[in-house]
Amino acid sequence: xxxTERFSRTIEYFQKIFPAAETELKYGTPFELLVAVIxxxxxxxxxxxxxxxxxxxxYPDAESMSKAEPEEIFKYIKSCxxxxxxxxxxxxxxxxxxxxFGGKVPSDTTLLQRLPGVGRKSANVIASVVYNKPVxxxxxxxxxVSNRIGLVKNAKTPLSVELQLTKHIPVxxxxxxxxxxxxxxxxxxxxxxxxxxxxxxSDFCNYYSKNMVKLKxx
Numbered sequence: 001x002x003x004t005e006r007f008s009r010t011i012e013y014f015q016k017i018f019p020a021a022e023t024e025l026k027y028g029t030p031f032e033l034l035v036a037v038i039x040x041x042x043x044x045x046x047x048x049x050x051x052x053x054x055x056x057x058x059y060p061d062a063e064s065m066s067k068a069e070p071e072e073i074f075k076y077i078k079s080c081x082x083x084x085x086x087x088x089x090x091x092x093x094x095x096x097x098x099x100x101f102g103g104k105v106p107s108d109t110t111l112l113q114r115l116p117g118v119g120r121k122s123a124n125v126i127a128s129v130v131y132n133k134p135v136x137x138x139x140x141x142x143x144x145v146s147n148r149i150g151l152v153k154n155a156k157t158p159l160s161v162e163l164q165l166t167k168h169i170p171v172x173x174x175x176x177x178x179x180x181x182x183x184x185x186x187x188x189x190x191x192x193x194x195x196x197x198x199x200x201x202s203d204f205c206n207y208y209s210k211n212m213v214k215l216k217x218x
Contacts, residue, residue, distance in 0.1 A: 001204055003153075003168060006149070006150055006151060006204060007151060007168045009201075009204065010201060011170075011173065011180075013201055014177070014184070016200075017200070018179065018183055018184075021176055021183055022129075022179055023045075023125070023129050023179060024045045024049075025040060025045050025048060025049065028056075029061070030105035030126070030130045031061055031062050031065075031097070031103075031105055032056050033125075033130060034093070034105050034115075034118070035052065035056070035065070037122045037126060038086055038089055038090055038093065038117040038122065039051060039080050039086055041081070041082070041086070041117075041122070042081045042082070047080055051076065051077050051080055054076055055073070055076040055077060058076065061103065062094045062098050062103040062104075063103055065090065065094035066091075066094040066097070066098045068094075070088045070090075071087070073091055074087040077090075086117065089117025092116035092117070093115045093116045093117050093118065096116065100114075105126065105130065107127055107130070109123040109124060109127050109133070110123075112126055112127065120159070121139060123135075124136060124137035124138075124162075124178075125137040128174070128175035128178055129175070132175045133175065134172075134174040134175060135166070135175070136162045136165050136166050136177065136178055137162075138158040138159075138162045138165075139182065141181060141182045141185030141189075142161065142178065142182060142185065143161050144185055144189065145181045145184050145189050146165060147161070147207075148189060148194075148205060148206060149204075149205050149206065150204070150206035151164070151168070152164040165177070194207070196211075
């Protein structure tokens, strides 16, 4: 199977099972999503969705959040991972957003990465989800699934995965392909016990072909 055929069949499958794929982070504005993405680092979307309604009710925009000290923000986010650092990032990010961007979340990934707490992956999430930019955010799910299926070759870093995926996925589908891979990794191709018997990609999945005997015995 050629790499083009592998991508074509994978995309066809995902379009059927995830016809309306989107982020599972709940948000109402670009700023809310930006805050949620910062909070989601090494934390579940479920936990973040429990935190953000109360935080955003108190500080609904960059202007109001920029006036809050990290200690004040911490009170609302203390149940997430690394709350001290994230409180500092959110406070500093909001201030920069107000002072340099007029309180508006930029669409350019380079500009987004200037914001405290926003790395390449987070910037790509914002750009793709809010602005439908053809950029691929590579988290642990995207990294694992892409390597297992065989969509990428010798990809040892998130950047390598990102570049290979964006090279072969049609530009108009890149922003949604991010969600396909995440959802597949979250609910089917899990790290420890992938549900290969329920996966429509197993007939050409590299991981399944290498572990077929072992998987059939479990």
